[in-house]
Amino acid sequence: MLRFLVRRFLGAAITLLIISAVTFMLFYAVPHDPARMACGKVCTPDTLELIRRNMGIDESLPLQYWHWLSGIFVGRDYTGIGRCDAPCLGYSFVNHESVLATVQDRFPTTASLALGSSVVFLIFGIGAGMLAAVKQGKAVDKIASSASLIASSMQIYFVGPVALYLLVYTTHILDQPSYTPFTENPAAWFSGLLVPWLVLALIWTANYTRMTRSQLVETLSEDYVRTARAKGLSRRTVFFRFAWRGAMGPIVTIFGIDMGVLLGGAMITEKTFSLQGLGMLAVKSVINNDLPMLLGVMIVTAAFVVFANIIVDAVYALIDPRIRLA
Amino acid sequence: MTDESAEKSSTSPDSKGTETRSPGQLAWRRFKRDRTGVISAIIVIAFFVVGLAAPLIAKLYGKDPYTTYGLNDPSLLGDNGLPAAPNGGINSEFWFGIDPQLGRDVFTFLWYSIRNSLLIATGITILAMIVGVAVGITAGYLGGKTDWFLGRVMDILLAFPQQLFFVAFTPVVLALFVGDNENTPTSLIVVSLILLLVVFGWASVGRLLRGQVLALREREYVEAAKVTGASPARIIFKELLPNLWTPILIQGTLMLPAMVSTEAGLAFLGVGLQDPTPDWGVMIGYATQWYQDDITLLMFPGLAMVIFVLAFNLLGDSVRDALDPKTKR
Numbered sequence: 001m002l003r004f005l006v007r008r009f010l011g012a013a014i015t016l017l018i019i020s021a022v023t024f025m026l027f028y029a030v031p032h033d034p035a036r037m038a039c040g041k042v043c044t045p046d047t048l049e050l051i052r053r054n055m056g057i058d059e060s061l062p063l064q065y066w067h068w069l070s071g072i073f074v075g076r077d078y079t080g081i082g083r084c085d086a087p088c089l090g091y092s093f094v095n096h097e098s099v100l101a102t103v104q105d106r107f108p109t110t111a112s113l114a115l116g117s118s119v120v121f122l123i124f125g126i127g128a129g130m131l132a133a134v135k136q137g138k139a140v141d142k143i144a145s146s147a148s149l150i151a152s153s154m155q156i157y158f159v160g161p162v163a164l165y166l167l168v169y170t171t172h173i174l175d176q177p178s179y180t181p182f183t184e185n186p187a188a189w190f191s192g193l194l195v196p197w198l199v200l201a202l203i204w205t206a207n208y209t210r211m212t213r214s215q216l217v218e219t220l221s222e223d224y225v226r227t228a229r230a231k232g233l234s235r236r237t238v239f240f241r242f243a244w245r246g247a248m249g250p251i252v253t254i255f256g257i258d259m260g261v262l263l264g265g266a267m268i269t270e271k272t273f274s275l276q277g278l279g280m281l282a283v284k285s286v287i288n289n290d291l292p293m294l295l296g297v298m299i300v301t302a303a304f305v306v307f308a309n310i311i312v313d314a315v316y317a318l319i320d321p322r323i324r325l326a
Numbered sequence: 327m328t329d330e331s332a333e334k335s336s337t338s339p340d341s342k343g344t345e346t347r348s349p350g351q352l353a354w355r356r357f358k359r360d361r362t363g364v365i366s367a368i369i370v371i372a373f374f375v376v377g378l379a380a381p382l383i384a385k386l387y388g389k390d391p392y393t394t395y396g397l398n399d400p401s402l403l404g405d406n407g408l409p410a411a412p413n414g415g416i417n418s419e420f421w422f423g424i425d426p427q428l429g430r431d432v433f434t435f436l437w438y439s440i441r442n443s444l445l446i447a448t449g450i451t452i453l454a455m456i457v458g459v460a461v462g463i464t465a466g467y468l469g470g471k472t473d474w475f476l477g478r479v480m481d482i483l484l485a486f487p488q489q490l491f492f493v494a495f496t497p498v499v500l501a502l503f504v505g506d507n508e509n510t511p512t513s514l515i516v517v518s519l520i521l522l523l524v525v526f527g528w529a530s531v532g533r534l535l536r537g538q539v540l541a542l543r544e545r546e547y548v549e550a551a552k553v554t555g556a557s558p559a560r561i562i563f564k565e566l567l568p569n570l571w572t573p574i575l576i577q578g579t580l581m582l583p584a585m586v587s588t589e590a591g592l593a594f595l596g597v598g599l600q601d602p603t604p605d606w607g608v609m610i611g612y613a614t615q616w617y618q619d620d621i622t623l624l625m626f627p628g629l630a631m632v633i634f635v636l637a638f639n640l641l642g643d644s645v646r647d648a649l650d651p652k653t654k655r
Contacts, residue, residue, distance in 0.1 A: 283493060
């Protein structure tokens with residue numbers, strides 16, 4: 001296990017290094033004047049001068065990257081702005097704020113959205129998929145399969161507003177989406193995020209229903225399941241003690257990757273429900289040409305995805321004893 | 327349901343007896359018997375026809391998507407900017423109503439949006455398929471270091487949220503074409519959108535094709551071709567490619583609806599095409615600013631897209647059943 005973790009963390013570090021280097025090069029090598037771009041749409045000459053000096057435009061690109069990279073570990077001094085302590089992901093000249101502080105500020109919204117909706121789509125998706133697989137070919141299966149096909153053809157930017165219109169603005173059954181920190185008021189946190197959770201989950205549930213169904217159908221036809229049945233175990237015991245373990249492995253893998261993606265910010269969902277999470281931060285940074293911020297969000301997202309993968313592989317081995325960590 | 331009928335049709339001997347049919351003809355016969363597939367195909371074709379014929383429809387109908395009828399005739403819009411008539415201003419003159427504030431004609435705007443979105447998505451899909459197929463075959467056929475390197479590139483591209491890549495690199499790609507303070511012409515946005523979605527979208531096809539080629543490369547007929555001294559070009563185009571058409575077609579039918587909703591999603595987020603260029607995502611984005619008061623405008627592009635994507639997904643499933651009847655879903 002230790003060897004596995006060490007190896008995977010090294011691999012993750014290398015991947016992140018490559019991603020950040022490539023992104024950095026693309027961001028700062030291609031545009032005509034990176035300082036002008038980092039300055040945003042409303043740019044005063046003073047700010048531009050400040051950025052020029054702090055970005056080290058005169059330096060070579062690898063050196064600029066080195067400054068950015070070393071900032072993460074030892075912090076960085078910005079002339080005229082102050083010190084940015086380690087881990088320093090950079091400074092947004094558009095927002096006049098350190099990238100890390102903004103990311104930390106937005107992350108709880110995104111995390112709440114991801115956690116809540118994943119609870120919903122895991123319960124319904126895996127539940128419906130199991131039901132469909134057990135009742136294969138029956139009416140339940142057909143309903144679950146066609147419902148998931150329809151749901152997976154929906155788009156959040158259409159379903160979201162329609163759900164809001166029906167559940168919030170005309171009937172007032174549910175609350176308008178908003179984010180209240182959980183620590184402040186758990187009830188408001190829950191009711192404010194309920195509609196986004198349900199809408200986001202609707203689309204993801206479809207995927208999980210389909211995957212669970214096909215995985216289980218495959219597992220149920222495997223030899224070890226037949227052996228267990230042949231030695232006289234009940235269908236229920238076979239299903240809950242053996243079959244689901246074999247089927248859940250791939251689902252856990254996909255879930256880990258999806259979780260990494262969701263933690264990086266669900267852009268369309270956040271925009272639809274006007275939630276200020278990492279996704280909206282990325283979109284706004286693009287619209288404002290806020291490159292330092294965008295770079296920060298991308299690295300944070302990449303880190304989530306990479307580490308989610310490691311956790312997934314470790315969990316996979318716990319669920320399915322056939323998998324060895326090597 | 328479709329599987330059974332397809333199997334029956336292929337196993338039951340034809341009444342005419344021993345006619346020989348190519349695999350393509352067999353697939354076409356299986357497809358024609360699949361009612362869901364045929365209906366979906368008709369719907370999908372209808373969308374493309376309507377999109378391509380949008381200028382003609384606009385001409386016959388006598389309006390265009392750019393004129394702000396509501397501003398020209400203030401009685402069409404109420405004080406709050408919403409259409410004065412109920413249901414988004416639907417009447418005999420404006421069949422689908424007019425949009426709030428500007429009072430543009432929704433009927434023609436929708437067809438032009440579908441036209442632009444489908445053209446862009448089709449272009450992206452074709453280009454991404456070409457790149458994916460080319461890289462996949464190269465990696466699979468050459469193997470060795472090339473395969474290793476291309477494999478890592480695909481790994482990295484696939485491991486990260488594509489949507490974030492699309493969004494994040496839009497300004498970079500735009501900056502390639504346009505100066506810092508100039509306004510971006512629409513044609514350049516289209517070019518950079520296509521470029522971006524192709525660059526970050528081909529990897530899944532590449533990975534799949536690589537696997538297929540790896541399996542085919544070891545087959546006897548490829549070995550035989552090699553032994554007889556066939557050139558790599560001949561092996562790739564005459565021996566491998568004919569056996570890859572099934573996965574290529576299936577991937578294409580999966581990719582197109584995904585690209586339609588991705589492109590619309592970017593426009594919705596404000597980083598793709600911009601108003602007043604008619605586009606599915608632009609239209610939905612504009613409608614979502616107003617839906618709290620009047621949801622009519624949102625329903626036209628929204629439902630149209632759900633129907634299109636659903637029909638295309640069903641069509642994709644039927645194409646897969648027809649081309650590859652052994653696979654079970």
